[in-house]
Amino acid sequence: MQKKQKTSLVWFRNDLRVNDQTALYQAAKESEQVIALYCFDPRHFAETQFGFKKTEKFRAQFLIETVHELHRNLEQHHIALLVFHEKPETVIPKLISDYSIEAIYLQKEWTSEETAVTNVLKNELKHIIWNEYYDQFLFHPDDIPYTEFKKIPEVFTEFRKQCEKTVRVKSRLETHKLSESNLIKNITVIPSLTDLGLEDFEVNPKTAFPFSGGENQALSRIEEYFWESKKLSVYKKTRNGLVGKDYSSKLSAWLANGSISARTIYWEVKRYEKEIGANEDTYWLIFELIWRDYFKYISLKHGNKIFQLKGILNKTYEWKFNPKAFQQWTNGQTKEPFVNANMIEIQQTGWMSNRGRQNVASFWAKEWEQDWRIAAAYFESLLIDYDVHSNYGNWIYNSGVGNDPRDRKFNIKRQAEMYDSNGAFQKLWLQTSLF
Structure with missing residues (x-):
């Protein structure tokens, strides 16, 4: 039987749960003591080159609520979640020293920003056992x-x-509870929106995502x-x-x-x-x-091709970028009411339907032929359900540089007739006398 490590660290990133969580399950099984960590990395809340935050208030609020719940659920398993508003590269070496941590357990990531952070730490902490899981x-x-x-x-x-x-x-994993003596004193604080440099807001009563x-x-x-x-x-x-x-x-x-x-x-x-x-x-x-x-x-x-202008097809289009067009698109001031309603919805709620996403992307990339990467970054900033792979995968797909074998362009007026035939959605967000 394998000898248990004395103390392990579970480093949470995009795996903020207790149930069916491989890194946590393995750490609890293989260690006498488990400490958990989440970092609100300041880089995730900084302003991008396009003039908006990398993570805006809607997704940040959802994340804060998630971390609060993770904190409570881990505590029931007698595991403390230490939370910092700092870079992991700063926090983790200090924790390893303070708690004599022998091993780090984490979900395996492969996109460039995440792997850059992990690699810096792996190079510095060569004596630590790293356990990464595709999860x-x-x-x-x-x-x-x-x-x-x-x-x-x-x-x-x-x-x-x-x-x-x-x-x-695979079957679901159930993490067992550790001994109550495992629980360390925890004086860390989960940041608020204002701590992250964002503004408080009231949830829009019209939102399709009131969760x-x-x-x-x-x-x-x-x-x-x-x-x-x-x-x-x-x-x-x-x-x-x-x-x-x-x-x-x-x-x-x-x-x-x-x-x-x-x-x-x-x-x-x-x-x-x-x-x-x-x-x-x-x-x-x-x-x-x-x-x-x-x-x-x-x-x-x-790899990084999903973030590059020519996409995975290495296909060249005459992409443009007009800041005025970007303002019109983001503020719902284009010639297409259906596009406008969807863009106002995401601006005011952080949510947009799948149907809406495809139409506004087709309009931006295929009608206006504007640089899709800026629009993808805007979605990254606002969408509560932003996932790097799905967001960029869908944007290259809709922009003709991804996995769409037909390279289709949406007939937006026809789409509006099909999916909003009575104009209810457009009325909800445009509040005009058009309908």
Whole structure:
């Protein structure tokens, strides 16, 4: 039997949960004492070169709520969550010294900003045991039918069919409680919006996302959307909706910061199908989880290309950037009312429907032919459910430099007629006499 480490650190980033959390599960199993850490990295709240914050108030508030809930849930497992508004490179070496930490457990990241931070620490802390786990997938990298990431297909359908045929989704992990004597004194404080340099705000009563951050809130949403209202049984029919909280599951926000795992959602869908009934709608939520996985695999395969102007296709367009056009787009002052309504919605709530995202992206990149990267950074700033892989994967897809084999352009007027035929969504956000 392996000898237990005395003290380990679980470094939380985009895996802010206690249930089905591989790093936490392994640390609790292999250590006598576990300490947890979350850093509100100042770089994440700094102003970008485009004049807006990298993380704005909506996502920051959701994150703060998530960390508060993680703090409480870890405490019930007798694990203290130390929280700092500092760079991890500053905090972690000090903690290792103060608590004689022998090992660090964390979710494995591969995008450039995250790996740069990890590599600085690994170079400095050569005596520490590093335990990293791929933990943000539905289909685990060890289980997919491709021996190398470079063999991941460029077309989603091929990837989906192969994985559905061959991959068994892993079971959920349950972290055991540690001894009460494990709990260290914790005087750290979770920052507020103002501490992060952001302004307090009231949630807009018109928002389609009136939810709070945190693992318990994610589980509560599943309870409500699956078991109480049984809306899962009509998910595919309603998912292109625009108004209200129940046209889609809204689970993307909790998935994005890892306060729920894709596996947890998958197995809950499977239980629902067994107890209530399976149909195309219930399957479609799993289908969307597979899309999410696919964008993660595309970023594993192509690395920084997902952030570059020519995308993964290395395709050249005559991209422009007009600051006035950007102001018009972000403030909902274009010639397209449907685009305007969606852009006002994200500006005032931090949320936009999937249908809206595709239309505003097509308008920006295909109609106006403006640099898609600036728009992607704007989404990163505002979206509560921002996920680096899905955000940039969708932007390159919609801009003709990603995984869309058809390079389609949306007919926005037709889209508005199809999905907002009575103009209810546009009325809600434009408040004009147009409708």
